[in-house]
Amino acid sequence: MIKVAVVDDHEMVRKGIISYLVTEPEIDVVGEAKSGNEAIKLVLETRPEVVLMDLLMEDGNGIEATREILQHEPNCKIIIITSFYDDEQVFPAIEAGAFSYMLKTATADEVVRAIRKAVVGEPIIEPKVANRMMNRLRKQEKKPHHDLTERELEVLMCIGEGMNNQEISTELFIGIKTVKTHVSNILSKLDVADRTQAAVYANRNGVIKK
Amino acid sequence: MIKVAVVDDHEMVRKGIISYLVTEPEIDVVGEAKSGNEAIKLVLETRPEVVLMDLLMEDGNGIEATREILQHEPNCKIIIITSFYDDEQVFPAIEAGAFSYMLKTATADEVVRAIRKAVVGEPIIEPKVANRMMNRLRKQEKKPHHDLTERELEVLMCIGEGMNNQEISTELFIGIKTVKTHVSNILSKLDVADRTQAAVYANRNGVIKK
């Protein structure tokens, strides 16, 4: 019997997944959780071999929970099942140690197959996600603003908020000349012509948080 | 018996919802669909009183499907059940004629209650969504850029792309002086200090499409 835990903040999704799994003779659903923190407790108590984990949850997200769980149970296979496949979600999850990555569009069979594969050490990666990973490894990883220094990044964030040099100077407690130096360096590193384009860049490439 | 149809591209979500509903004696699940187009066919065939509808789907989204269904079956109550409650999704759905709006975080009881309320003509609106609606009706509706003229909006879009005055002049086939006039008017109408802030505004307030 494969012990499986289901983590998702949507009750209907949990019930949906479980309603498959109970019909599978080799799979034993040992518990369900509706948040990252609940998931951690659940895993420590029931010690499942496989965890089906949603990423977006209210109280402690799936990425933190994944990290936490693997610290205590390194052999636990965590399968991410989520609605999204955007860069901001996928890669932190993989880095946190998620074993497989699936989308909620997956069918019952696919989920069951992923669980069986997981226990024998074989990961399943959603094709669309796999594509993103390839792109990331090719060129995406070297996003222009990755070779900005810490300070330049701060200045870029200010530019992205629409501040002028004087305001940035006050905000960061540095001279306006210094700000100009940073701005010039930023413009050449990002290969843009002026601060307006830098602001657009900042707002479109996740330099500005949230 | 209340005839209900379930529309969602995630099989696990459909099964999850249905697994509730079958335990309710007064509710009869007459069918399920995994896309907007399937949903339209399904409704025309089975004529349910209530449709549980996801918004984000591959083939024909929930908003279009809602519009289409209500054209043929004006008395059909469509309950949106989705993961998101952002402006871009909620308001088109309401405009399309959706009867209730719930989130997937809803519990089994809430869904069943929403269905019962729907058949007696009482809508259920998720509190978080209701808040957004209130905000929209208060100030959000009158977003500053709504009193920009057609031409000014075009110029603002160019600014939002990071163009300078010369480039905008070429792009729109007008003199650079004219561009300056438009820019000045835009800045005062949006109440921002310079084009950089205007660019940030454009990128954060949906002036730039997609």
Add this chain to the structure above:
DNA sequence: TTTTTTCTCCGTCTCGAGACGGAGGAACTT
């Protein structure tokens, strides 16, 4: 018809933006 709005364009003027070159000090690497 008169008025208002919108788009177009002009000149002038001020000021911030940005390029360019130089430089000192702190921290980390080799």
Add this chain to the structure above:
DNA sequence: AAGTTCCTCCGTCTCGAGACGGAGAAAAAA
């Protein structure tokens, strides 16, 4: 000990941005 990177700041110079005022033409509204 020497080199590299980063942050800091200086002065100079050019140019585009934006404010301000004015104005003509066309179209829509009164």
